[in-house]
Amino acid sequence: MMTADLTITESMLTRMANKFEDIQDQVGTSSASLPISVDAGVASSIIIDLMETLDYSGTEFASQCTHFADNLHSLISQHKESDKEATLQFQKLKEQINL
Secondary structure (H helix, E strand, O other): OOOOOOOOOOHHHHHHHHHOOOOOOHHHHHHHHOOOOOOOHHHHHHHHHHHHHHHHHHHHHHHHHHHHHHHHHHHHHHHHHHHHHHHHHHHHHHHHHHH
């Protein structure tokens, strides 16, 4: 049996966030360009209902992608701030030791 440690890097999270932003853009553009009417009697009502559902679902999915990407960017930013704070604390400790 093999085991390994999982390492999640900042660049990996940034790529994930960027990918979700790209998906959001693509879905938002695609769903907005869907036709909203057709001429086919009773079938047109059914088709329009399906298209509206797809438009709503696509818009909601795009919104969720945006939220997910924003959360990832926020986590990356928080990590950087924590890392900076830890570095400052070590520098202060080093200065105290050298006194």
